[in-house]
Amino acid sequence: MTMISPEERAAMREGFGRLLAEKCAEADIRRVMATQSGNDPALWTAMADMGITALMVSDDHGGIGAGMVEIEEIMEEAGAALLAGPLLSSAFVAASLIGLSHDADAKARLLPAIASGEKIATVAFTGDSGSWDVAGVTATAQPQDNQWILNGAASFVLSANLANVLLVFAQTPGGLGCFEVDSAHVQIEPLQSWDPSLRLSKIMFDQTQAVHIAGVDHATFEQTLDVARVALAGEQAGACRRIFDITVDYLKTRVQFGRPIGGFQAIKHIAADLLIEVESATSAARAAARALDTDAPDKDVLINLAAFACADAFSQVAATAIQMHGGIAFTWEHPAHLYLRRARADAQLFGQSDTYRERFVAAMEKAA
Amino acid sequence: MNSDAMTIGDEVRAWLADHWDAESRRAKAGGSLAQWMDRVVEAGWAVPSWPTQWWGRGLDKKSVSTIVNEFRKVGAPGAGQDRTNITANSVMQFGSDTLKRKIIPEFLTGRAHQCLLYSEPGAGSDLAAVRTRADLQGDHYVVTGQKVWTSGAQNADYGLLIARTDWDVPKHEGLSFFIIEMRQPGIEIRPINQITGDSHFNEVFLDGATVPAENRVGDEGQGWKVMQTALAVERLVMGDGAGERRQGSSKNNVVSLIDIAREAGKIDDPVARQDIAQAMAYRQLNALNMLRAKQDMAQGTASPIMSLGKLAMSRILHEDARVMTKLLGAASMLDGAEHERAADINYRTANAYMTSIGGGTDQIQRNIIGERVLGLPRETEADRNLPFRESRAVTG
Numbered sequence: 075m076t077m078i079s080p081e082e083r084a085a086m087r088e089g090f091g092r093l094l095a096e097k098c099a100e101a102d103i104r105r106v107m108a109t110q111s112g113n114d115p116a117l118w119t120a121m122a123d124m125g126i127t128a129l130m131v132s133d134d135h136g137g138i139g140a141g142m143v144e145i146e147e148i149m150e151e152a153g154a155a156l157l158a159g160p161l162l163s164s165a166f167v168a169a170s171l172i173g174l175s176h177d178a179d180a181k182a183r184l185l186p187a188i189a190s191g192e193k194i195a196t197v198a199f200t201g202d203s204g205s206w207d208v209a210g211v212t213a214t215a216q217p218q219d220n221q222w223i224l225n226g227a228a229s230f231v232l233s234a235n236l237a238n239v240l241l242v243f244a245q246t247p248g249g250l251g252c253f254e255v256d257s258a259h260v261q262i263e264p265l266q267s268w269d270p271s272l273r274l275s276k277i278m279f280d281q282t283q284a285v286h287i288a289g290v291d292h293a294t295f296e297q298t299l300d301v302a303r304v305a306l307a308g309e310q311a312g313a314c315r316r317i318f319d320i321t322v323d324y325l326k327t328r329v330q331f332g333r334p335i336g337g338f339q340a341i342k343h344i345a346a347d348l349l350i351e352v353e354s355a356t357s358a359a360r361a362a363a364r365a366l367d368t369d370a371p372d373k374d375v376l377i378n379l380a381a382f383a384c385a386d387a388f389s390q391v392a393a394t395a396i397q398m399h400g401g402i403a404f405t406w407e408h409p410a411h412l413y414l415r416r417a418r419a420d421a422q423l424f425g426q427s428d429t430y431r432e433r434f435v436a437a438m439e440k441a442a
Numbered sequence: 443m444n445s446d447a448m449t450i451g452d453e454v455r456a457w458l459a460d461h462w463d464a465e466s467r468r469a470k471a472g473g474s475l476a477q478w479m480d481r482v483v484e485a486g487w488a489v490p491s492w493p494t495q496w497w498g499r500g501l502d503k504k505s506v507s508t509i510v511n512e513f514r515k516v517g518a519p520g521a522g523q524d525r526t527n528i529t530a531n532s533v534m535q536f537g538s539d540t541l542k543r544k545i546i547p548e549f550l551t552g553r554a555h556q557c558l559l560y561s562e563p564g565a566g567s568d569l570a571a572v573r574t575r576a577d578l579q580g581d582h583y584v585v586t587g588q589k590v591w592t593s594g595a596q597n598a599d600y601g602l603l604i605a606r607t608d609w610d611v612p613k614h615e616g617l618s619f620f621i622i623e624m625r626q627p628g629i630e631i632r633p634i635n636q637i638t639g640d641s642h643f644n645e646v647f648l649d650g651a652t653v654p655a656e657n658r659v660g661d662e663g664q665g666w667k668v669m670q671t672a673l674a675v676e677r678l679v680m681g682d683g684a685g686e687r688r689q690g691s692s693k694n695n696v697v698s699l700i701d702i703a704r705e706a707g708k709i710d711d712p713v714a715r716q717d718i719a720q721a722m723a724y725r726q727l728n729a730l731n732m733l734r735a736k737q738d739m740a741q742g743t744a745s746p747i748m749s750l751g752k753l754a755m756s757r758i759l760h761e762d763a764r765v766m767t768k769l770l771g772a773a774s775m776l777d778g779a780e781h782e783r784a785a786d787i788n789y790r791t792a793n794a795y796m797t798s799i800g801g802g803t804d805q806i807q808r809n810i811i812g813e814r815v816l817g818l819p820r821e822t823e824a825d826r827n828l829p830f831r832e833s834r835a836v837t838g
Contacts, residue, residue, distance in 0.1 A: 322816050337819035339805070342812035349811060350731075350754055353747050357730035379723055431719035432712070435700075438722060442700055 078140055086125070087147050093120055094155040100409050106158050107270040113159040113236055121161065122191030130169040135185035137169070142304055146363035149305045150312030150356070156416055158271040160194045160233040162305055167232075168195035168241055170301040171252070176289025180254065184239060195239040197298065198228030198277055199424075206299065206425040208250055208292055213279055215244040215253055215286075222246075222253055222286050224279035232423070234262050234275035241287065242277070243295060250292050253284035269415035272423075302424050303381045304366055307359035310384035310420050311352075314391045317413040318352045321345075321395040328400075341398060348391050355387035374437040382430035385421040392417035450505045454512045457485060464516035475519070479551040482520035487513070488550045489524040492534060496542065497550060498524070507740045520552075526679050529556045529602060532672045533621070536660035545600075545621060545657075557598035557624065558676075559589040559646060560669065564835060566591075567806050569604075570613045570666060571835040574648060576605035576620065578655065578662075583607075585622065585651045591800070595631045595644040598624045603653070604669050607662050609831040616830050617665030619672075622653040637792045676801070678748060699762070702769045702783065714769060721758075721765040728754040746815040753807045756798035763791040 078086075097117045106114045121127055129144055131137020145166055152161060169188050172180055172195075187193035201212030213226040228242055240255040261278040322345060325336030335341050362380035365373040392413040396403040403410040421427065448456075461481060463470050469478040482488050483497055490506050492498025501509075510522035523530055529549045533542055548554035565571040574587025585605055595601070601622045608616035622629075628651035633641040660668040699718050700709065708714040728751065735745035766787045767774045776784045798804045812818040825833040 322818070325818055333822075334819050336812070336816075337822070339809065339821070342818050342821075343805065343808040345816055345818065346753065346808035346811035349816065350750050350757075353731050353734075353750060354727035354754075357734045357747075358727055360734070361730050375726075379726055382719075383723055383727055428716060431716050431723070434723065435715045435719045439700055 078138070078144055083144055083147065086144070087151060089124060090121075090126055090148055091151045091154075093117075093124065094151055094157060098155040098157055100412075103156050103158065103271060103412065111236060112271065112273040113233075117157075118159060118191055126161070127165040127191040128189035130166050130173065131185045131189035132173060135181055135189065137185065137189040141367040142301065142363040143360070143367055145301075145305050146308035146359055149308030150315075150359070153309030153312030153314075153416075154316035156271055156313065156412055158273075160196065160236050162302070162309070163196040163232040164188060164194045164237065165191075166305050167298060167302045168197050168239070171197055171241055171290070171294065171298040172287070174290070174294050174297055175252070175287050177287045180285075180287050184254075193239060194233070194237045195241060196232055196234050196237040197302075198231045198234070198240060198242040199295070199299065200230055200243075201227060202229050202276075204230045204422070208295060211243045211245055211250065213242055213244040215246045215251055215284065217246075222284045224253060224255065224282040224284045227276060227278050229265070229274075229276040230423075231275045231277055233273050234277060235264055235273050240277065242279075242284065244284075250290075250295060252287040252290035252294070254287055255279075255282060255284045259283065267419065269412075269419040271412070271416060272419045299424055300366060300377050303377060304359065304362045306420055306424060307355075307362055307380040307384035310388040310417070311355040311359040313413060313416060313420075314355050314384070314388040315352050317395045317410065318348055318391050320409065321348075321398050324399055344394060344398065348394060351387040351391055355384045358383040372437075372441065375434060375441060378430045378434040378437060381425065382427035382434065385417075385427050385430075388413075388417040389421050449508075450501065451508045451512065454487065454509045457487070458512060458516055458518060462516055462518045464518075467517045476551050476553050478518075479520050479553075482518075483547065483550045487521045489527075489530065489534075490522070491524045496534065497546070503742050504740065520550075523550055526675065528558075528672050528675045528679075529554075529600070529621070531675050532602070532619070532659055532668055535671060536619070536664070536668045538656060540656050541621070541659070548599075554599040555594065555597050556600050556602055556621075557592050557595045557646075558672075559592060559601040559603040559622070559648075561591045562588060563590055567803055568835075569669075570617065571833070572604055572606055572617065573835065574603075574605045575609075576603075576607050576618060576653070578607070581656075582652045582654050583620065583658070585620075585628075585648045585653060587648050589646040589648070590634070590643075592631075592644045592646050593642050595624065595646050600624060601646070602672060604665050606830065607665075609836075610829050611663070612827050613825060613830045613833055613835070614666045615663055617669075618662050619659045619665040619668035620653045621657045621659060622651065626651055628652070637795070638789055640793075677752065699765060699769075702766055702787075705783070706769045706771065706773075708769055717765045717768060721761045724754070724758045724761055728758060749807075749811055749815055752797065752801065753804055753811065756794065756804050759790070759794035759797055763787060763794050767791060 097120060102114065106112060125138055126148060128137040129140040129148065133139045165188060169185065172184055184193065184195065188195055200206050200210040203210045213224055213228050215222050215224050224242060224244055234240065237257050240257050242253045242255050244251055244253055260282055263276045263278065265274045265276055267274050325341060325345060326334055328335050358380040362376045365376040396410045396414060399408065399410055402408050461470055486497065486499040487509055489497050490499045490501040490509050491503065493500055506522055506524060513521035527549060530546050533545050560569060562572050562574060564573060574585065574589060576583040576585045587605065601624050603620040603622045604617055605620065606616050607618040628649050630647040632645045634643045634645060635641050699721060703709040703714055703718060731747050732751055735747040738745040770784060770787055773784050774787055777788055778785060809821055813820055830836060
């Protein structure tokens, strides 16, 4: 649970929103997309100075100790601006995983540097199947002379190209484990992604030396993914609202047949239906964040609901935004396709809607 | 009681503790519901935001929320009608002082019941096209015309009536709003048989019925504005209801989708499970939206989300019925007492239109959301500026 007051939370969100408006405008996104790294180091430093990279880390390790409610709201802003870079993978997901472990040494060694933004970390959850479950983990780890050796591969690893530290889930003789790998010691193969603002990599392990992270098991794997999913739901809710707002503005200004197209019922009715999706996504993401913070009894219901409702809403709103803009949105120069790219990527990252719908029903059955 | 030293929350809690038994959900002094409501009105809890000379306490919205919440916690009725009571709010805002004194107490105490005489066979979604006429003769109006989709007409003491008083101005400008006594010669009520087999609604035929001029709410020709205020209160109550119903019946509903799947042997069918998830998600998402809207409103911020509730609800009801029908399969062709499950699902299928047509169709709701929430350009109306006498509603 967070110690941050609602006023501090609102101020932080506003400050972050201002920073993004200044440093992460559409031109900046396009510039960063075209770079090798897919990251804006100056913006990263500014976010670190603001404490954004320290949110997930507890205060005894140099962080702020915020809860998911704060992370979710920050991700709404990040999503709205289509922020690229390692905020989600390093500051939120990797920091959360280490925080959930029982490894005092790893915490002391890694968390302060992640909080300050000096070190970038990422988590490798899945193999080539991209199934984001334990069965999908194909990397293996074997103990050998007081250390661990990794073999196999992990894929769809977010921002691995920027990471100093890789946290890799692997199958061990005793079940699922997690291992710290120095990124300098492995081969990282960048994957070309349809959303150029999202950097994915495949990592190959070949007798790679690794350090075991204590106290990370199957449950931690799921808990970390829950954090990742709720943060991502926030990104989707925020992005979905921004592309919707852009579209509604256009409906008021684009004139056809002698009047603004937003005056036509065919268009107006789509907009009203999309507004329900946007508001529902926001409500779902925030409810899931609150449930995760408070370990609420209906946590599983709400996290899975947010996971598919936000993914579906963002996909639907982004896709429909292109249709509602008409020909102009079919050009590379128009921002609508950037949102569609992110929507389609986010809808696969950490799991699929169908899977979440299934998990949602199962959680409801349990509750019924 | 010294209200300076106490918060309004303390005061209302103390008052409720003195007057209401939360265990039995009854007034401590006994008596009828109307007598309890008298006490609530006297104490100023019925309409706390209204001025003190008009049954209120002059409090802000946040205090009203506090009071409503305290009443809700102990299950006591009557508080916060300044947000929900359609008649009392319309009369308070637009009625003469005489009318206020005459009508409002009857409604705040629940002694009088109202029905809404708005829709007509020729004026459904286009409500400004009403043709029921009210002609001033001396100190009263004579009313002639036909209303439809009136619920509760048989039990109503008064009708909230929109009628045309001027045929020579554009359709929105020639309307007036009245509170008419329902129990009088010249008013005939006939039930409407619905596609569900129920008869919740009525047709109301007005033929020379009378209403005193002092029962006009607002000036002549101001009827449209008064009705919009009344409709806004109604929508708020309905949207709120969508959230409220969820607390009670969604659980039943959730159980029943899963139960029906179990009964039908489809609980392990992955396609059925996807359908069930989506139907249940719509319901949960609406509940979460309403919760957020309420939190906004409790802090005194108006929430546009509230206006989405009705449209969301009709999607929920149609989707529930669709999924249930799929789960039931061939058995959904059956009906009647021997096929209870099918009969229930068939009823839901037909009854879902109650929400998607009633109280403004989904399409009108989308127009309203598009225009009032998103600020999109208004729908053009061919007859908006024509004198009503020359409009299609009259000339055909």
